[in-house]
Amino acid sequence: MSDPALHPCFLGPYGENDALLEKLVVEFLRDHVYWRRNVHPEDPPAIPTDAANQPAFREFEARLRRELHSLSAALKRSVPFHSPRYIGHMVSDLLIPGLAAQILTLPYNPNNVSGDAAPVTVDLELRAALQLARMLGYVDDPARPDCAFGHLTSGGTTANYQALRLALALKAFPVALRAIMPPGLDLPGDDWAAFNLRPGDAIELLQRWQQWLAALPPGPRRRWRQRLEQARIEHLGLAGFLAAHPQLKAPVVLAPVTAHYSWSKGMKLLGLGRAQLQLIPERGMRLDVEALEGMLRRCAIERQPVLLAVGVLGTTEFGTLDPIDGLVSARERFAAEGLGFSVHVDAAWGGYLATLFREPDGTLRAHEDVRSQFEFFPSPEVYAAFAALGQADSITVDPHKLGYIPYGAGAFLCRDQRAATLLAEDADYVFDPGEPEDYFARYRHLGRYIPEGSKPGAAAAAVYVTHRVLPLDHRHFGRLPQQTIRTAELFYQRAQRLAETLADRVRLRVPFVPDSNLVCLAINPAGNRDVAAMNAFVRGLYAEMRADPGEHWPQREFYGSITTLRPEALGPEDTLRVLGELDLDPASLDEDRDDADRLVILRHTLMNPFLIDSENGISYIERYFEHLERRLRALTADRPAAGAIHSDVA
Numbered sequence: 103m104s105d106p107a108l109h110p111c112f113l114g115p116y117g118e119n120d121a122l123l124e125k126l127v128v129e130f131l132r133d134h135v136y137w138r139r140n141v142h143p144e145d146p147p148a149i150p151t152d153a154a155n156q157p158a159f160r161e162f163e164a165r166l167r168r169e170l171h172s173l174s175a176a177l178k179r180s181v182p183f184h185s186p187r188y189i190g191h192m193v194s195d196l197l198i199p200g201l202a203a204q205i206l207t208l209p210y211n212p213n214n215v216s217g218d219a220a221p222v223t224v225d226l227e228l229r230a231a232l233q234l235a236r237m238l239g240y241v242d243d244p245a246r247p248d249c250a251f252g253h254l255t256s257g258g259t260t261a262n263y264q265a266l267r268l269a270l271a272l273k274a275f276p277v278a279l280r281a282i283m284p285p286g287l288d289l290p291g292d293d294w295a296a297f298n299l300r301p302g303d304a305i306e307l308l309q310r311w312q313q314w315l316a317a318l319p320p321g322p323r324r325r326w327r328q329r330l331e332q333a334r335i336e337h338l339g340l341a342g343f344l345a346a347h348p349q350l351k352a353p354v355v356l357a358p359v360t361a362h363y364s365w366s367k368g369m370k371l372l373g374l375g376r377a378q379l380q381l382i383p384e385r386g387m388r389l390d391v392e393a394l395e396g397m398l399r400r401c402a403i404e405r406q407p408v409l410l411a412v413g414v415l416g417t418t419e420f421g422t423l424d425p426i427d428g429l430v431s432a433r434e435r436f437a438a439e440g441l442g443f444s445v446h447v448d449a450a451w452g453g454y455l456a457t458l459f460r461e462p463d464g465t466l467r468a469h470e471d472v473r474s475q476f477e478f479f480p481s482p483e484v485y486a487a488f489a490a491l492g493q494a495d496s497i498t499v500d501p502h503k504l505g506y507i508p509y510g511a512g513a514f515l516c517r518d519q520r521a522a523t524l525l526a527e528d529a530d531y532v533f534d535p536g537e538p539e540d541y542f543a544r545y546r547h548l549g550r551y552i553p554e555g556s557k558p559g560a561a562a563a564a565v566y567v568t569h570r571v572l573p574l575d576h577r578h579f580g581r582l583p584q585q586t587i588r589t590a591e592l593f594y595q596r597a598q599r600l601a602e603t604l605a606d607r608v609r610l611r612v613p614f615v616p617d618s619n620l621v622c623l624a625i626n627p628a629g630n631r632d633v634a635a636m637n638a639f640v641r642g643l644y645a646e647m648r649a650d651p652g653e654h655w656p657q658r659e660f661y662g663s664i665t666t667l668r669p670e671a672l673g674p675e676d677t678l679r680v681l682g683e684l685d686l687d688p689a690s691l692d693e694d695r696d697d698a699d700r701l702v703i704l705r706h707t708l709m710n711p712f713l714i715d716s717e718n719g720i721s722y723i724e725r726y727f728e729h730l731e732r733r734l735r736a737l738t739a740d741r742p743a744a745g746a747i748h749s750d751v752a
Contacts, residue, residue, distance in 0.1 A: 115184055186710050192503050192504075194707075199570075203560075210560075227565075230254065231253055234501075236464045237454075249518075253552050254513050254557070254561055255513060262448060265498065266374075267372065269496070276299050276304055280292075294405065309520060355380070356382055357381060361414055365412065387420050395432055410446050413487075415452040419665040421451065421620025444495040450498050453499030457575055462575045497515045500512045513565075525551045590620070592721075593706065593723050607627070609684045613680050613683075624704075631686055633687075636702070640702045643737065647661055660725075664704055665702075667700060680701065686701075
């Protein structure tokens with residue numbers, strides 16, 4: 103059943119809330135104009151009041167209208183993400199609060215690099231990050247020294263870069279401090295120990311260094327600070343840093359094979375190199391903790407430093423969730439043995455699902471309370487992963503995905519704001535020197551800490567206002583993911599029924615029981631044993647659901663997407679399992695044959711909250727499976743029907 107509380111939240115599949123959005127846009131455009139007229143109202147208008155009657159004005163307006171009409175016509179070929187018939191990629195309709203707040207803010211054009219260029223929206227960005235911190239289980243009280251720190255980015259890719267940047271700064275700082283040996287400061291015994299402190303211990307050492315500096319007169323303080331800066335990895339570069347500390351190796355990053363390609367890009371960008379990214383095997387398309395611990399054990403024996411261990415909270419292809427609790431547990435055990443590293447959670451997709459696990463006061467809900475709202479969700483493993491988020495050192499989350507905010511609005515958060523000091527970069531023409539004590543004053547010059555040099559304040563306004571209208575707990579914003587998880591459960595059950603109905607025609611399987619609101623289907627014609635033939639069959643099916651930009655008005659019954667299952671990601675055990683369930687010959691999975699080195703499967707992102715339309719008695723999930731059944735019957739009409747086969751889907 104659809105939730106009536108969600109009815110005013112979106113423009114709607116049919117534009118049902120057009121009057122509301124139009125009223126808001128017109129009201130606040132007029133308000134913006136009044137603001138302009140009241141900045142020194144004694145000044146005369148710079149544009150003459152009769153300018154609109156001049157030929158040049160009319161000519162300009164005509165060109166403008168012509169180009170805007172052309173653009174509007176071209177945009178009609180866009181993918182209808184707003185429609186319940188769109189179940190493809192990670193995008194859906196936009197929440198009205200964020201859309202209206204962004205439109206409202208755009209004419210003010212704030213640049214969130216600095217409070218001087220964005221006196222209002224920088225503050226909103228910091229508050230939006232604290233809203234996300236509370237949702238994820240971090241400390242969100244700015245009066246506490248261990249309060250979280252975060253900021254918005256263009257997307258999850260840039261947020262992941264920031265995670266690498268902060269982890270490297272935090273890991274290398276104690277080594278640089280040992281290099282200058284400040285007298286009277288208790289330091290690790292050697293470079294290896296310094297390079298392998300717990301993140302929390304490195305932050306504590308940073309605090310002691312700052313207190314030591316503060317006790318010095320201005321001249322010595324400045325000279326000691328300069329000595330440290332010249333010893334830091336940020337000054338020397340990776341090659342220079344390792345040359346100065348020959349007992350150390352370049353650190354590796356451990357990430358699951360399902361990790362987003364931004365991690366490979368980030369390793370190259372920071373100069374660490376793609377070779378230093380080591381992929382952790384999967385089990386059930388979720389990070390294998392035993393394999394991770396084996397890799398960590400080898401690193402400890404070989405004295406190979408580890409920078410980050412990455413967990414994914416909602417893989418791009420399958421929506422599966424890694425065991426974050428296992429990651430943080432491994433971090434603590436190995437740190438006690440002298441191998442320290444940070445844990446980062448890439449929750450670009452699944453971060454907002456955390457609203458299902460939060461009470462309005464920010465506390466964690468009991469598993470049974472969350473479970474009572476669903477058929478299957480969350481499993482004990484999924485609950486444990488979300489419960490452990492607050493113990494991760496940093497997290498990526500994308501408001502422009504399950505936050506339903508316009509692109510681009512990603513976010514980076516670190517658990518302890520004191521580590522962010524290591525990211526500071528001063529530019530005299532933009533920033534004031536010194537470190538203010540007040541949280542919001544300290545980060546008001548946000549550009550000191552972030553990768554970007556300019557960033558739109560309108561995105562921050564969109565995120566902040568949305569979280570104010572729909573607080574990030576299960577009673578408010580959580581009603582959105584609640585609806586989509588229920589839809590995913592219905593989708594999964596309907597897939598089981600279709601597998602039974604078409605058992606004589608196709609092998610239809612859900613290769614992995616969904617952890618979130620993203621479900622994949624693997625489909626092989628009955629009697630087919632060849633991987634390449636199955637892939638051709640699925641690609642043909644997908645061609646009827648693909649939005650074709652070449653069409654003037656792309657019309658599809660449903661819009662979908664595809665992804666692939668690769669043996670290197672699946673692992674040998676799951677590869678054989680999936681091949682067996684689809685009745686495929688393992689020998690036909692051949693990297694030397696075109697389109698035979700992987701399995702092509704349908705991918706469904708079920709984030710539209712109106713897939714179940716109780717108002718009109720429509721289930722788009724039911725309609726989709728009826729459509730899929732018709733197409734599968736048509737595509738297999740010329741194939742001999744197979745005998746009854748086993749029809750379990752997972």
